[in-house]
Amino acid sequence: MRRNWIAGIFGWVWLAIIIVPIYWVVITSLKPSSEYYTTNPLLPSLSPTLSAYQLVLENxxxxxxxxxxxxxxxxxxxxxxxxxxxxxxxxxxxxxxxxxxxxxxxxxxxxxxxxxxxxxxxxxxxxxxxxxxxxxxxxxxxxxxxxxxxxxxxxxxxxxxxxxxxxxxxxxxxxxxxxxxxxxxxxxxxxxxxxxxxxxxxxxxxxxxxxxxxxxxxxxxxxxxxxxxxxxxxxxxxxxxxxxxxxxxxxxxxxxxxxxxxxxxxxxxx
Amino acid sequence: MALPALLFFAFFGGVPLVGVVLLSFTQWDGIGAISWLGIGNWTSVLADPVMWKAMGLTFGIMVFSWAVQTPLALLLGVFTAGTQKYRAFLAVLYFLPLLMSAAAISIAFKALLDPNFGLAATLGIPILVQNWLGSPTLVLFVVIFVLSWMYVPFHSLIYQGGARQIPKTMYEAASIDGAGTVRQFFSITLPQLKHTIITSSTLMVVGSMTTFDLIWILTAGGPGNATRVLAVDMYLRGFRANEMGPASVIAVLIVLIGLLLAQLLQRLGGKDKTSSQMEGM
CATH class of the missing domain: 1.10.3720.10 (MetI-like)
Structure with missing residues (x-):
């Protein structure tokens, strides 16, 4: 089958629309709450923690x-x-x-x-x-x-x-x-x-x-x-x-x- | 053997359907006694600009989200129906939103769109720094975007199923005749997907009459009444303002308009006995 560039580009753009929010949710949930306001939103934390999860489980x-x-x-x-x-x-x-x-x-x-x-x-x-x-x-x-x-x-x-x-x-x-x-x-x-x-x-x-x-x-x-x-x-x-x-x-x-x-x-x- | 199902559905489906019509003629605060009122609720609700605004909003969101979702879902469905490996891989990721509840999705986007600390605000792209949920016009874009984010994967699954049933030989014949990809899409794929388009559109249109969870958690109908669609209007009147009568009027309107639209779309697609039952959804 011939390569279909338009479909390919469209496919990857949609992937970004789907994945970026999910990625952001996951990495943010692993940040210490103090870091949330200060660090680059798209970079994972350098000191990831499960404390947010612990708080949820305790509740x-x-x-x-x-x-x-x-x-x-x-x-x-x-x-x-x-x-x-x-x-x-x-x-x-x-x-x-x-x-x-x-x-x-x-x-x-x-x-x-x-x-x-x-x-x-x-x-x-x-x-x-x-x-x-x-x-x-x-x-x-x-x-x-x-x-x-x-x-x-x-x-x-x-x-x-x-x-x-x-x-x-x-x-x-x-x-x-x-x-x-x-x-x-x-x-x-x-x-x-x-x-x-x-x-x-x-x-x-x-x-x-x-x-x-x-x-x-x-x-x-x-x-x-x-x-x-x-x-x-x-x-x-x-x-x-x-x-x-x-x-x-x-x-x-x-x-x-x-x-x-x-x-x-x-x-x-x- | 059909008796348990019949009784169950009659009691919790049939009775409430009759009940909601009856309740629309009564006065009830949700706790105390129910008293007969006559057509009072109907006249007051039909004269209430809040209801008409909710009606307009519901239709507006319905039309716009249909116009956004249908082409996207169709293209994605056809795209993922292809046989290339990377498409199958992408499809696995495309369907991730389907795993999340409306509650989870709206909460995630609420945080993401926070005007001070959300992703949109802190990315450093000026146009994304907006009070997305606080502005009565922007919030409509947000609602349509989040609705599409949530439902496009579902509808692209339907289109994927439809696209896979188009006989390969049609494309082979077209290739031999020299038709390119674009031409094939418009001359084969689109006409062959007619029934799928009707099914998907019916689900979208009827579904958007009852959209509640996502909008309620995302905006609670606000700011002001900017996203107070019919289902939210019904909930606010019934369970917040304790006016079950007027809320029941809205509920009846939702059912009637939903049925009407489903019928209309079926006519549009021509009668097809086997799929028409599905389309009534």
Whole structure:
């Protein structure tokens, strides 16, 4: 292929736009707070220190991290299981009830969480769940279902009909077929949906902002925002918190980049 | 087996959707009792210049960030779909913003743009020394820039997927006919990506109706009301001013306009059964 100079230059310019802020965040987070105001912003510190990170960790970072993990896991696992069951029923079954369920869930794709936050808040209060991690989990599960069902049912549809037929002839129940045949065969889609849902929840900000109050219940994005308010003069510490909150996902990116990238778009590129 | 999903979504998705319409006709401070009000909220919100300013801002940011993001994402998607090694390497780095939450990104840029000590101020390039977040006009550029920084990688992933599905033979045929790179881009790549453009644009447009996290943390709608977009307006009315009724009116408007725009874009792209479901997002 011919070299394409214009594309090349454009590619490197965009790289700079992406990398310079990230580079600055990382090197600044390693500076002693006194050095931040005096040294060249683009040069790493001559005496790098982890003290900013220490300060963040001392400020209950571990607890916020655990909160985020709890909310994410407790959302993704039930959401994917429930969505898988619904997708399986919709693909395999027939009848008006399933058709309506399908169109109802598809319609749900168009309902943004942000726009329903006030009634969700009212529901959570009435259920006496306000200011609990459960308050974050339940709506998160619900709002992840439409897309999860859509993606999973597209994949279950691709499972060859003969496989289902032979399971039926062996006398396996629909329930058994779902979990022993369809689930293993659609594992890539399950992974995609789990990652997509997981990232949405992990990075979610509005639900925690509106539905929790107790500092002990903060999840990472909310904790970041409050930390920034408290330590606005200690920029290295604020940026260390930013780095720390991103590290888990970065680790994931390094280990399973392909999976993560396909999960990120949840099949939009299809 | 579909029952749990149906009940779950009906309860936390369906009920709130009906609920927000009902609440828009009531008076509620978020704590006390809810009382029926009728169309009072609607008449007052529709006559409120603050709402119209938020509406204009939302559309302005939508149009500008679409105009910035679409060409960038398209070019980057096509660029990273190429087979050269260095492009694959660059792609790994391009997607880094996708790993960060809106909270992390806005906090990083807030520090970076600090008028006294941020990177922009201390680099020594005079034009970068500005009160980026304090000026009502500059802040709009900042919001569009940061939104693009955050979302272009996502959309370039979509374009990358689309570009990889264009048959190689089309390019080979074009090369034999003597078409250069630029000509190939406009005659093959662009038309072939039509559906991808519609999908990506729909996600962008509908998404920008609900942009909240990034703007809220970056500017909290300020300075003044300079970045008070509809979603921020809704939050401020509902959860800061404790006026859930008017806030619900804004929420209903967000849903309606979002649906309308999604429909419109679908028409624009022509009906395509398989992808239209995705485009409704």
């Amino acid at each position: 209950d970072f571990a607890r916020y991290f655990v909160n985020s993990v709890i909310v994410t896991v407790c959302t993704v696992v039930p959401a994917v299981l429930i969505a898988f069951m619904a997708a399986f029923a919709i693909v395999r079954g027939s009848g008006r009830f399933l058709r309506y369920t399908n169109s109802f869930l598809l319609m749900g794709l168009a309902i943004p969480l942000q726009a329903t936050i006030i009634p969700v808040y009212l529901l959570i209060i009435r259920l006496s769940l306000y200011d609990s991690l459960t308050a974050l989990i339940l709506p998160s599960i619900a709002f992840s279902l439409p897309l999860a069902v859509l993606v999973l049912s597209n994949f279950i549809r691709d499972v060859p009909g003969e496989l289902f037929e032979s399971m039926r002839l062996d006398g396996t129940s629909e329930w058994g077929t779902a979990w022993r045949l369809a689930f293993p065969l659609t594992r890539p889609a399950v992974a995609t949906v789990s990652i997509y849902t997981g990232l949405q929840v992990w990075n979610g900000f509005l639900l925690p902002l509106v539905l929790t109050q107790d500092p002990g219940l903060r999840v990472l994005p909310l904790a970041l925002a409050t930390f920034q308010g408290q330590y606005s003069v200690n920029v290295p510490a604020v940026l260390a918190a930013v780095v720390l909150s991103t590290l888990p996902i970065l680790a994931f990116y390094i280990v399973g980049r392909r999976q993560l990238v396909s999960g990120l778009t949840a099949g939009f590129g299809k």
